Amino acid sequence: MKIRLLVPVLCLFIAAAAFAADTAPVADQAALIAQLERTQARFLASVEGLSEAQWNYKAAPDRWSIAECAEHITASEPFMRNMIAESVKTELAADAAGTTNQDQKILTFLVDRSTKFKAPEPLIPTNRFGTPAAAMAAFKKERGETIALASGDVDLRTHGSKHFALGPLDSYGWFLFLSAHSERHTLQIDEVKASPGYPKE
Numbered sequence: 001m002k003i004r005l006l007v008p009v010l011c012l013f014i015a016a017a018a019f020a021a022d023t024a025p026v027a028d029q030a031a032l033i034a035q036l037e038r039t040q041a042r043f044l045a046s047v048e049g050l051s052e053a054q055w056n057y058k059a060a061p062d063r064w065s066i067a068e069c070a071e072h073i074t075a076s077e078p079f080m081r082n083m084i085a086e087s088v089k090t091e092l093a094a095d096a097a098g099t100t101n102q103d104q105k106i107l108t109f110l111v112d113r114s115t116k117f118k119a120p121e122p123l124i125p126t127n128r129f130g131t132p133a134a135a136m137a138a139f140k141k142e143r144g145e146t147i148a149l150a151s152g153d154v155d156l157r158t159h160g161s162k163h164f165a166l167g168p169l170d171s172y173g174w175f176l177f178l179s180a181h182s183e184r185h186t187l188q189i190d191e192v193k194a195s196p197g198y199p200k201e
Contacts, residue, residue, distance in 0.1 A: 028157065032150055032175055039183045040143045043073060046189045047132065051201055055132055059195035066192050068125035069185045070135050075123050076181060077142035081149060084174040087161035088154050092170065100160050100170040110180040113187055150175050 047055075047070055058065045064072070092100065109115075129135035150156075160170035163177065192198065 028172060029150065032156070032172060033147055035176065035179050036143065036147050036150060039179045039186070040140075043070075043139070043182055043186045043189075044136065046186050047136065050132065051199065053199040053201070054193075057192065057195075057198055059192060059197065063192075064125065064188065066189050067127070067132070067135075069189045069192070070132070070139070071125040071127070071129055072119060072123055073182045073185045074135055074139040074142060075125075075128065077139065077146060077178070079123060080174075080178040080181065081142070081146050083161075083164075084146075084171060084178065085149060087169070087171045087174050088149070088152070088156070088159050090159055090161050092158055092160050096160075096168065098157070100168045100173065101157070102166055102169060102173050103176055106166070106173055106176045106180055110177065111184050111187060113184065113191070146175075146178065 047066060050066065055067045056065050129138055154171070156172035156175065157170050160168065160174065163169040163174065166173070166177070169177075
């Protein structure tokens with residue numbers, strides 16, 4: 001009797017484990033896309049309805065304006081996505097898969113504004129978009145392409161490459177880095193708005 005009961009239980013356990021294995025990457029992917037959509041909405045809301053004076057205000061000569069922060073976020077999107085596209089093509093070695101997950105580190109470290117970084121030369125603002133509308137249109141287009149790439153059928157946990165700052169990183173982590181980067185500079189926009197001299201209108 002015990003053996004007869006044990007067999008169905010084992011079958012159910014195996015089936016549940018297989019279901020979890022099949023759905024885990026999908027769940028991860030859904031969470032990732034939600035994260036990309038969240039930071040997109042957060043950024044767009046931060047620049048909505050700004051006057052020209054607010055858009056171009058600088059708290060100090062060596063500080064970025066909201067216009068410059070927005071340009072940097074937008075220009076960084078395809079720059080990073082090209083790196084991600086390469087990582088998605090590269091399958092991690094069997095013994096490396098599962099060891100390159102740095103999700104929490106990325107989500108906490110990158111948005112910590114107490115640590116400053118110098119932007120690489122190609123991503124330094126140069127007024128390349130001209131107007132706020134053009135900058136926002138460009139960002140929406142680029143983030144749409146990023147989400148499309150993240151929505152592919154590749155298991156992002158078993159693909160990856162060396163990250164320029166974090167070392168070996170799975171492709172899921174690469175996407176989180178891009179998303180957290182846009183959030184980092186959205187927080188910078190919030191700092192500009194909190195400056196004592198920020199125009200009221």
